[in-house]
Amino acid sequence: MTRYRIAVIGGDGIGPEVVAEGQRVLEALAGVLGFECEIERFPWGCAYYLEHGQQMPTDALDLLGHHDAILLGAIGMPDLVPEEIALRGVVLAIRFGFDQYANVRPVKPLRGAPFPLANVDPAAIDFVVVREATEGMYVGLGGRYSPDAPQVAEIVGVRDVFGRSRELAVQTGVYSEAGCRRIMERAFRLAEERDGRRLVTSATKANAMPHGMTLWNDVFDEVAGEHPDVEAEWANVDALAMRFVLRPQSLDVVVAPNLFGDILTDLSAALLGGLGFAPSANLTDGHWPSMFEPCHGSAPDIAGRGIANPTATLLTVAQMLEDLGEPAAARAVEAAVREVVAAGEVRTPDMGGSASTAEMGRAVAEAAARIAAAG
Ligand code: NAD
Numbered sequence: 620m621t622r623y624r625i626a627v628i629g630g631d632g633i634g635p636e637v638v639a640e641g642q643r644v645l646e647a648l649a650g651v652l653g654f655e656c657e658i659e660r661f662p663w664g665c666a667y668y669l670e671h672g673q674q675m676p677t678d679a680l681d682l683l684g685h686h687d688a689i690l691l692g693a694i695g696m697p698d699l700v701p702e703e704i705a706l707r708g709v710v711l712a713i714r715f716g717f718d719q720y721a722n723v724r725p726v727k728p729l730r731g732a733p734f735p736l737a738n739v740d741p742a743a744i745d746f747v748v749v750r751e752a753t754e755g756m757y758v759g760l761g762g763r764y765s766p767d768a769p770q771v772a773e774i775v776g777v778r779d780v781f782g783r784s785r786e787l788a789v790q791t792g793v794y795s796e797a798g799c800r801r802i803m804e805r806a807f808r809l810a811e812e813r814d815g816r817r818l819v820t821s822a823t824k825a826n827a828m829p830h831g832m833t834l835w836n837d838v839f840d841e842v843a844g845e846h847p848d849v850e851a852e853w854a855n856v857d858a859l860a861m862r863f864v865l866r867p868q869s870l871d872v873v874v875a876p877n878l879f880g881d882i883l884t885d886l887s888a889a890l891l892g893g894l895g896f897a898p899s900a901n902l903t904d905g906h907w908p909s910m911f912e913p914c915h916g917s918a919p920d921i922a923g924r925g926i927a928n929p930t931a932t933l934l935t936v937a938q939m940l941e942d943l944g945e946p947a948a949a950r951a952v953e954a955a956v957r958e959v960v961a962a963g964e965v966r967t968p969d970m971g972g973s974a975s976t977a978e979m980g981r982a983v984a985e986a987a988a989r990i991a992a993a994g
């Protein structure tokens with residue numbers, strides 16, 4: 620029997636609550652489909668930081684590197700741990716450490732989920748955002764400087780107001796040719812594999828960011844040229860944000876640099892019914908484990924009450940099973956989620972119901988096991 624070693628990092632807030640349901644579904648399926656998941660839990664995150672002074676131990680990547688996949692809940696305790704520490708210590712450390720460059724976020728609304736648009740048919744929406752996740756504006760380079768610091772000697776004269784400032788912050792975005800190429804190749808491959816429109820839309824903004832975004836555009840044109848079977852178009856990210864709302868049914872695969880993709884995918888989470896429905900995968904090229912995590916954060920406003928919607932995490936588990944090479948299991952989880960949400964009998968408060976996280980998880984686990992057993 621195939622055995623998968625899954626590292627589970629629940630994290631903070633609702634993170635452990637939702638990953639527990641992911642685990643429940645994995646366990647329900649494993650018995651039926653003939654694979655096993657050996658789950659190892661790691662108690663890392665902000666709570667760990669408050670006790671140990673770091674969010675995960677120094678050898679964390681070595682410990683995780685032996686696993687086939689990582690399932691992560693969410694990290695963050697905004698009242699107790701500074702935000703700039705919270706995200707970098709685990710999520711970004713793992714994304715960067717394992718070179719998880721492709722953040723893949725499908726947007727396919729579920730029947731029965733809340734839908735915010737009056738003039739669009741949710742059934743017509745089926746697209747994927749492929750977000751570059753290791754470079755761009757999130758590399759963390761730059762610094763905060765006094766205006767007389769040598770690091771800003773060439774910058775300080777660029778605007779009058781820079782020179783009058785007590786302090787300057789430089790946040791450097793880095794875009795590499797190879798980094799742009801691999802994410803775009805992934806996007807075009809996905810467009811070829813999907814049963815969709817065979818369209819890749821590039822999110823860009825070369826008019827305002829003339830260095831990074833012209834490199835991005837040049838590589839996009841090259842990769843598009845290598846995939847003549849796929850239609851390619853670009854859109855400035857601001858106009859694209861409007862299209863996400865007014866004509867989301869016109870999208871198929873959207874490839875976006877890190878920052879733009881991050882923002883666009885919280886916007887697209889609204890098309891799914893909220894953050895409780897938005898799954899996400901951080902994929903590598905296979906050398907290191909990929910990481911699967913819902914788009915949402917630790918939701919401190921509802922943490923500890925057992926009312927978080929586990930749907931995002933369950934769909935994330937489906938993405939993980941697909942990536943592990945268990946497509947039947949992935950389809951069973953997705954079908955189970957669709958069935959439970961469409962039936963509308965078990966609904967968490969964000970869906971207007973009063974079901975708990977565990978009730979929703981149990982309903983999906985039972986449905987998934989039944990669907991998988993029926994083949
Ligand atoms: P958030 O995603 O935690 O919450 C935003 C809103 O969505 C809240 O009202 C919350 O209740 C709701 N929500 C989120 N997930 C839900 C679910 N599963 N079911 C029902 N409602 C849900 O974003 P935030 O409030 O901006 O951030 C909270 C903390 O999480 C911060 O510390 C932030 O840095 C962190 N964060 C972590 C990650 C990550 O670990 N990858 C991602 C985003 C935010």
Ligand code: MN
Nearest residue numbers: 881882885914
């Ligand atoms: Mn985000």
